[in-house]
Amino acid sequence: MLRRFVAILLAFAVTGCASVDVAQYAAEKPPLDLKRYFDGTIDGWGMFQDRSGKVVTRFHVVIDARWNGDTGTLDESFEYADGKREKRVWTIVKDGDRYTGTAGDVVGSARGEAQGNALRWNYVLALPVDGRTWHMDMDDWMYLIDEKTMLNRTTMSKFGVKVGDMKVLHKQLKGEQALALELYATGNGDAQYLAGMIADGRQMTAKQLESWAKTASWDMVSGTTVPWVASEHPDGFKLALKWTEAKNEQTARAGWATLSALATTIPDADLPMAEFGKLLDRVVKEMPRAPDGVRYTMNNFIICCGTYLAPLGKKAKIFIDIGSLVPDDLTIGLIEERFEESDVRKQGYILDGFPRTLPQARALDGLLAKLGKPLDAVVVLQVDESVVVERISGRRTCSGCGTPYHVKYRKPQKDGVCDICEKKLVQREDDTEMKVLLRLDKYRSETQAVIPFYEAKGLVKRVDAGRAPDDVYAAISAALGKR
Numbered sequence: 001m002l003r004r005f006v007a008i009l010l011a012f013a014v015t016g017c018a019s020v021d022v023a024q025y026a027a028e029k030p031p032l033d034l035k036r037y038f039d040g041t042i043d044g045w046g047m048f049q050d051r052s053g054k055v056v057t058r059f060h061v062v063i064d065a066r067w068n069g070d071t072g073t074l075d076e077s078f079e080y081a082d083g084k085r086e087k088r089v090w091t092i093v094k095d096g097d098r099y100t101g102t103a104g105d106v107v108g109s110a111r112g113e114a115q116g117n118a119l120r121w122n123y124v125l126a127l128p129v130d131g132r133t134w135h136m137d138m139d140d141w142m143y144l145i146d147e148k149t150m151l152n153r154t155t156m157s158k159f160g161v162k163v164g165d166m167k168v169l170h171k172q173l174k175g176e177q178a179l180a181l182e183l184y185a186t187g188n189g190d191a192q193y194l195a196g197m198i199a200d201g202r203q204m205t206a207k208q209l210e211s212w213a214k215t216a217s218w219d220m221v222s223g224t225t226v227p228w229v230a231s232e233h234p235d236g237f238k239l240a241l242k243w244t245e246a247k248n249e250q251t252a253r254a255g256w257a258t259l260s261a262l263a264t265t266i267p268d269a270d271l272p273m274a275e276f277g278k279l280l281d282r283v284v285k286e287m288p289r290a291p292d293g294v295r296y297t298m299n300n301f302i303i304c305c306g307t308y309l310a311p312l313g314k315k316a317k318i319f320i321d322i323g324s325l326v327p328d329d330l331t332i333g334l335i336e337e338r339f340e341e342s343d344v345r346k347q348g349y350i351l352d353g354f355p356r357t358l359p360q361a362r363a364l365d366g367l368l369a370k371l372g373k374p375l376d377a378v379v380v381l382q383v384d385e386s387v388v389v390e391r392i393s394g395r396r397t398c399s400g401c402g403t404p405y406h407v408k409y410r411k412p413q414k415d416g417v418c419d420i421c422e423k424k425l426v427q428r429e430d431d432t433e434m435k436v437l438l439r440l441d442k443y444r445s446e447t448q449a450v451i452p453f454y455e456a457k458g459l460v461k462r463v464d465a466g467r468a469p470d471d472v473y474a475a476i477s478a479a480l481g482k483r
Contacts, residue, residue, distance in 0.1 A: 020120075022112075022113055022114070022115045022118055022119070022120040023115050024115075025115050025116040025117060025118035025143075026115040026116045027116055028116035028117040028118065029116065029117060030117055030144055030146065030147055031114075031116060031117060031144070032114050032116070032117050032118060032119050032142065032143075032144040032150075033114070034072070034092060034094065034099060034114070034119065034142075035067055035070065035072060037144065037150060037172070038063065038065035038072060038092075039065055039066075039067060040064075040065060040172070040200060041063065041064055041065075041200070042063045042065060042170050042171070042172055043060070043061070043063075043170070043197070044060070044061040044062075044063065044152070044168045044169060044170040044171070045058075045059075045060055045061075045168065045169050045171075046058070046059055046060075046061065046152070046166060046167055046168030046169065047059070047166070047167055048164060048165070048166050049164055049165045049166075049167070050163075050164045051162055051163065051164055056164070057080055057081055057082070058080070058081040059078050059079060059080045059081065060078070060079050061076055061077065061078045061079075061168065062076075062077045063075065063076050063077075063170075064077075070093060070094040070095070071091065071092070071093050071094075072090075072091070072092045072094070073089065073091055074090040074092060075087070075089050076088045076089070076090070088103050088104070089103060089104065090102070090103045091103070097113055097114045097115065098111075098112070098113050098114075099111070099112050099113070099114070099121060100112075101121070101123070105125055105127070106123050106124065106125060107123070107124040107125070107126050107135055108123070108124065109123065110122065110138075110140070111123070112140070117144040117145075118141065118142065118143050118144075119141070119142045120139070120140065120142075121140050122137070122138065122139055123138050123140070124136065124137055124138065125138050125156075134158065135158075136156050136157070136163070137156070137157045137158065137160075138154055138155075138156060139155040139156075139157070140152070140153075140154045141153050141154070147172075148171060148172040149169070149170070149171055150169075150170040150171075151167075151168075151169055151170075152166075152167070152168040152169075152170060153165060153166070153167050154166040154167075177199060177200065177203050177204070179195075179198060180195040180196075180198045180199035181195070181199075181208065183195035183198075184196075184199075184212060184215075187215065188217065189217045189220065189221060189399060189423070189424050192212075192216065192221045192225055193221060193224075193225050195225070196221070196225030196226070196228050196229050197228075199229050201228070201229040201230060201231065201232025201233045201236070202232050202234070204229060204230075204232075204233055206233070206235055206239060209226070209229065209230050209233060209239055210239070212225075212226050212229070212230075212254075213226050213230070213239075213243050213246075213250070213251045213254040213255070214251055216250045216251075216254060217399060217423065217424075218250075218399025218400070218423065218424060218426055219250070219253065219293055219399065219426055220426070221250075222250040222251070222253040222254045222257070222293075223253050223254070223257045223296075223297060226254040226257070226258070227254060227257035227258040227260070227261040228261065230254070230258045230261075231258055231262050231265060231266075236258060236261075236262060237259070237262060237271075237272065237275075239255075239258065240255045240256075240258035240259045240262065241255070241275075242255070243255025243258065244256055244259070249291045249293050249294055250293075252290075252291075252294045252297075253293050253294055253296075253297045256283075256294065256297035256298050256300070257297045257300070257301075259276075259279065259301055260297070260300050260301045260304040263276065263301070263304040263305055263309055264304050264307075264308050268309055268310055268311065271309070273309065273311050273312065276309060276312060277311075277312055279301070280301075280302065280305055280312060283298045283301060283302060284302075285334075286298070287299075288331060288334055289334075292428065292430070293428075296429055296430070331354070331360070332360075332363050332364065332367055335351075335364070335367065336367055336371070339371055339373060349373070351364075355450055356446060356447050356450070357446045357447065357449070357450065358446075358449045358450055358453060360450075361450045361453050361454070362453075375459055376459075376480070377459055377460075377461050377479070377480055378451075378459045378460050378461065379461050379463060379476055379479060379480070380460055380461065380462050381463055381465035381472070382463065382464055382465060382466075383464075383465040383466045384466060385440055387466055388436065388440065389433060389436050389437065389440075390408070391406075391409075392431050392436045393427075393433040393436050394406045394407040394408050394409070395427070395428065395431050396425040396426065396427055397425065397426055397427075398418035398420065398423050398425055398426075399418075399423045399424045399425070399426045400421040400422075400423030400424075401418065401420055401421045401423065403418055403419070403420050405418075405425055412425065461476075461479035461480070462479075463475045463476050463479055
């Protein structure tokens, strides 16, 4: 992103700029100490401007700052207006009012001095532009406005010619614990999301985090906000384990998502790797019976283990298969267990969405023969793919009470709001149009082959499912010989 910005700005560079001495700010307050200000999480909102002042792009940066004595690490994560992301990690050494810094794309080191409320340092940044690497001179100023607010302005130049400016407003949002607790307690989803951005998990009590997990208002809060904060807490792993056992879906989601956050942010050496291995085994056993929202976070947990935990990578990736993370033999085993229960023995069974592949169909055939419980019929619902996409991608669910809606077939009285509890309506992650199209591709490549397998056995009953629900139900009943 920055390289494109530079490429644009170089075309307009025609003049240089004068230098200012940092000493002239010596009497200004509050005094700027990078070690004191950059401690914990700091948010920043900024923009790049060309020499005429035109805004070329905007961004949000989150800085995770930690210090060990007088050596600090600033882990910067940038997200630009077009969705692109970049990272830079600074290592800064403080020596009184003087600072030196290094980063992967900095040539040599940055050197600077703080006086009063200001700090100025200079460095050379190596930026790839159009197949070449440009060494850009960076004149970087920081001004502390108050104890929590900093203004950062960096002038970029090449060959002594000004190219443009980067301006960032930094704000210490983390640590506003009272405000975070007050926002979360409102029960409003947007307020709870903001509370997670400004809360410092290290300062939360276990009891407060327990309350947050139980009262998350919707999936985004339980799946992201609570885990962000809980993963910073010293007892985050212990809390996450407890939450995964919860019957409440939002709490269970928070548990698995917190485990994912720990897997992605904590070094392998500091994690209980044996416990994470046991959790992987547990996930693949429990996933088939888990509620949709919990299953999604379990899925993500497997992916995070496979991606970030080197000792568990191979084990996790065994189960990573788009749309089907549970091994066939495990699924067949679970079905066999279910068939032993009394209600199945008395009333029979319906298998919805299984088998999905020819190997699964053959394995199921063997199990049913073993148990003496043959299939009576295989109902194939026939519907145009465009209708499938419209029906599934249009589904919405209340984030509070779970009441289902549809943007076309079952609209709420107020757009986006539940008629019953007035909570926000949300779309399941698996119901986006792109996900539906991917699932249809998977159906064509893997599931369609199941139909001829059962046709050869004379079990297939085809039903036109493009009609109204009552008509489809009547057609299924007729196909099965039921009234």
